[in-house]
Amino acid sequence: MRKFCIVLLFVISCAINGIAQPSGLDSSFGVNGKLIYSTPSTYTSEFDGISVQPDGKIISVGSWLQYQVVLRCKPDGHPDSSFGVNGIFSRSFSSLNFIYRDIVLLSNSKILLGGDDAANNHSLFRLNSNGTPDSTFGNNGYVSASAGGQGYYVAMSLQPDGKIITMGTIITGAGNVIAIVRFMANGTVDSSFGINGRVATYIGNYGATPGAITVQPDGKILVGTQAYKNQQISAFACLRYLPVGSLDTTFNHTGIAWGTTGFLTYVKTMALQPDGKIILGGAINGNLVLQRLDSNGIADSSFGNNSIASADTCVASCMALRNNGSIVIGGYTTANKEDWAVMQFKPGGTLDSSFGQYGKIFTEVGPGNDRMYDIALQADGKVVACGTYCKTATSSGAQVDAAIVRYHSDGRLIVSQPHTGIIPDITLYPLPASDLLHIHTSANAAIMDASLYGMDGRCIAHLPINNNTLYVAGFPNGLYLLRLLSPSFSPITRRIIINH
Template sequence: MLSVQSSRRIKALTVVTTVCAAVLVLPSSALAVPGGLDATFGGDGTVTTDIGGTDAANALAVQADGKIVTAGQANRDDTAVARYNSDGTLDTTFGGDGTVTTDIGRTDWAYSVAVQADGKIVTAGWANDGDTAVARYNSDGTLDTTFGGDGTVTTDIGGFDVAWGLAVQADGKIVTAGWSGSDMAVARYNSDGTLDTTFGGDGTVTTDIGGTDQARWVTLQTDGKIVTAGVANGGDTAVARYNADGTLDTTFGGDGTVTTDIGGTDRATEVSLQADGKIVTAGVANGDTAVAQFNPDGTLDTTFGGDGTVTTDIGGTDVAWGVAVHADRKITTVGEANGDTAVAQFNPDGTLDNTFGGDGTVTTDIGGFDAAYSVQLQTDGKIVTAGTANGDTAVARFLTQPGTADVSVSVTATGSVAGGLSVEATVTNTGPDPATHVVTTTQLPYATAAVTSLPADCTWNAPARQVTCTALSLNVGDSATYTYQAHMSLLTLGELPITSTRIASTPQDANPANDQETRVCRALTGLVIIC
């Protein structure tokens, strides 16, 4: 497991060794590896925002332009939306300072968010201490008054209502999922905020799967069917699939619903779809992260984990709150473990992907109690999470591919009238990621007899006439310069080439064209050298 502490909290490199394992705790900026925090976001891969009072992001969406939208609550009882630029700074074209809070009615929170094709932002949650609430914002953060008259709609489906999930259909209709009383509840709205009466007769559908049941998320199939996931019977993972008209789809599980006892008390907190139509849920079972994969007919997919389910003890009590499916069918879950943000990545067969974080899991201490409640994948494959840290909205971005760091090499030399050269070799990291263990060699001329004033991080190989220097770390924009004296033999004449070359660095250097430079000096006599 890769355990990461934000570089705002730890600056030194520490190695902790036990009998059977070594856990490397590094500044996040040094981890340009799959599972490492992306240092191009917020400087260390994390951003926290105090929107007002106690706040949290319960959901996020990534716009087509790469901007990140979060939705949750602020001041304990108002819906809060924030938008970030791709570098983690708040987008001041949204709400003036990058954040917007909305008092829909008494206590109101947003639990989900989606971005429409036209750039408008839709949130869903609850308001009035127990009604389903949907709000729509223009791209500048103002409420969209073409939706519900004032940009908000509340719906009393029956009893205590909450919308936890939200999806926008291709035709612009808005689907929410949650619960009403003790039943799963799904609603569909027209683009103007009115309930769509072609769905369930009045725009809402409630489903009693068994006992107390809730929908925690919703997703849409390409054929227009609606998939929800949550909990039923007070403690089993539950999935339901609806036809476009709101009736249960009886080709799924026989009656449109499937319940699965993964182990002890379990529930699904989010659902996603594989490209082949398989349904992936993530949540918790017996205090561990739980993932299940279902075939399109509702049966468990036994190619995943042997029986269709996988539970993972990331550390102490943990839970997955969000799930995302990659194009290569890998599955990423996010949540919390021992009060820290937790991310896990699974191969298509359910095994942990040990290319991610070393063992398939990463925990990150952003600050105080922190957790990730939602996850999205960028088009470049990077993982974005949103949640809370120290009572503030927290967003983090993780790498899924090895980073790259373009390390360039330059060398200069100054001749003297004493038969020597002052050599200066420089390595510079131009990014985009930090570099570690940058090794360069400088090949000195054939007539080099000795080297003096060598820096501590360099070594001299006399037979090969090479100086090798190592920089343990170079942040983006940083350089390391090595200066020393090379003494020539007394009878030296002619050209004296000096060549510096990068021979190793982590991560990969994608631009080898600037990995080497040669400077040629000339010995006019055994004592006079010019460069």
């Protein structure tokens, strides 16, 4: 057997270039708010799902090397040695040919994993609370069922009675078909659902690309998807099924509610509010879009701008609702490079300015393209997230590590203290700055990064740099902190005034 080593690195954002970066994370978690699970340079790893137990322990699911893994860590980010082996349950892909993509915590403290196998079947694996396979579920914890054809698994949800709904696609020549399978709580396929436990739905002209599923308290099933309303128009869409598997015609008269449209449309997440309203999240033409529907499938005009809330150059990949109705969105940016993004919207669909900076946090987890795949809320309101960390600016595929981070409940961003080292002679002019701010260094050192912060320590923007000149015309008048990075000296922070 080939031996391998998985190394848990508690690293700070500067691990690649050796200098401190501003941190938007909760420093009481891991090291400076971050856990990086590193694999050899010829492999890739990622965390796809995350959940928080009632005792505050955090469980993530994903893949490292050729292994599928479940990690449980304590609230401070250290591995929980009471789970699996040193906090990790792992199994080689070849042993089951099963890729973990999703996680649900059960009321009996057991852990349910969802995904697909090499034959593209919908597969489930159940663990005991201590990280051992649950022998009372299927074949030593494992069950698998065909959805009815070649396709892929997307997500799962639980019914109030404990039955398990998995959702994915069947690929056909006419486009993707939405495929749903229902399992009994013990892992057997529920033959009372649809036809032999399966439902397949083709909508639109070119099929659909579903992204999310959830179950209402009354047992009705919601699926959020992208679909083509006609040959040219891609749209948000939501389907509602009765508990028996047929479309619910009380939902927009057909069981299908069509939403906002665009050229490049993605639906990746969905949330059900306590009042029955439905929020779909994703992106259209590279910009984050949320749309809220009433419980009957009609667009809710009281939300955002005629049922739509949006943010520039981001994709929403995950969502969580706070008890006060606020909507926490996780995802990644699409401009220049991909960085982790967290945003908070008020219940009415406007960005919540009390969170982060103007409702947003952009976090450069690594120097390359990084993606956030899932988020969960702790009881204290802190946000834990998981996804990928790209080791270098040019890395792809085999240079990607798995990452977990934690944000403060209000999203506050803290400017790190600069490292000791060479302190350059730097002049900023003119001050106050109106449109352009010039940077002069005694050694003509090149500035490689300039970050603008509010006086409360919240990051506002990474400023574009042209020959050591910054453009600041778009910011309101006021006092700011400017943090400069250069290969020639340690990070420095200066106060500046912007006055137009």
